[in-house]
Amino acid sequence: MITENERAVPPADPSTDLAAPPAPRVRWAAxxxxxxxAYGGGWLxxxxxxxxGGLANPLFLPLGLAVMLTPTLAALVATLVVVRPARPARFLGLAPVRPWRRTAGYAxxxxxxxxxxxxxxxxxxxVLGVTPVHLxxxxxxxxxxxxxxxxxxxVAALGEEIGWRGFLLPALRPLGTGRALLLSGLVWGPWHAPLVLLGYNYGTTNPSALIMMTVTTILMGVLFGWLRLRSASVxxxxxxxxxxxxxxxxxxxVFVPGAAGVAPSVLGWVGWLVVALVVVALVAxxxxxxARPGAATS
Known part of the structure; x- marks a missing residue:
């Protein structure tokens, strides 16, 4: 016989807890x-x-910010309509996680x-002689x-992170942590096409800019994903x-005024070397x- 107390407790839902075993397979429909x-909304x-007008269009800033919100919209649609976990906020890494200092420390x-x-x-x-440095x-x-x-x-970046690290990374978890990190970073790159191919970020409309952006998103996606995994929070x-x-x-x-290109930044090849070294150190x-998120309040 099932008592009233037993009936009131919902069954455990592994999709709401990163510490639980992953689902047996990827929910590809989601x-x-x-x-x-995310892609369709960004282009629209x-x-x-x-x-x-491209980047000179007076609506560039509000439209660019709106594009950054499309991954959140996509995550909400996929989560609430397809996955339908018992605790959507926790699944997306939005629920407050205890101890608070863990989330604050990683932030x-x-x-x-x-x-x-x-x-x-x-x-x-x-050091490599790529560019002089002066203040x-x-x-x-x-x-x-x-x-x-x-x-x-x-605040705007959260609009992207709820999608890429909040939804997509856990959704790909059945593939294994490494594959989930790399694949989520790989698909994050081309999503930037509507703005990057207008000359944003790299200052050129050449398609090679999108390739460079994708290299950046793969590398930075691993680090951002590491923060998500270690904190159980987005x-x-x-x-x-x-x-x-x-x-x-x-x-x-500030440090390289008048620099030509983005090579000395994390968007360029010198920065890629730095980020790659950090990734290798974390893997080693x-x-x-x-992470085991402990008690979440929702």
Missing amino acids: VVTFLLV IALPLWRS LLGFVGVQVLGLLAIGLAW APGTWPSLVSMQLLGLLVT YPSAFAHGALNASGGTLLA ARSFRW
Whole structure:
């Protein structure tokens, strides 16, 4: 006989807990739904930019921010319509996780760590003779402003992270951690096409820019994914993403004023070397494992 108390407790749902065993297979219907909404929504929103003005279109900023929200829309559609987990917020890494200091610590690590990677890329570029380094006027105000901008941009970056690390990474978990990290980063890159092919990020409309962006997203996706795995939360990767968006151009303007191209940044080949070394170190330390999130409040 089933008592009233037993009837009130829902069965365990592994899809809501990164510490639970992964589902036996990838829910490809959910993954395809996510990609169709994210990619289709991005192109649909960016269409006015392609029809008139490109990056010079006065609507570029609001439309660009709207594009960043399409992965969240896609994640919500795929999660609520196809996957339908018992705890959607927890599945997407949005539920508060205890202890709070764990999430806060990884958020701080992501926010500061990405900026350190940018500085290391500039330093390596100088050592390799790729570019000279000298401080531009107004260094400290620029660096302080970069922190404030990074915190502000984190709000928009969360719109991407709920999709790529909140939904897609756990959805691909049955493939194995390594494959899930690499594949989620791989499909994250071409999603940037509506803006990158207009000249955003790399300053060229050549399709090679999209290839470079994809290399960047694979490498940075591993690091952002590591933050997601270790914290069982999507917020640390959002802070890291916000810092990336805010610091890339600012660090070059401060330390390499007048630099041609993005080679000395994490968007370029010197930065790729720095990020790859960090990834290798994390792999060697066997640090890529799914965290036990403890008690979530929702």
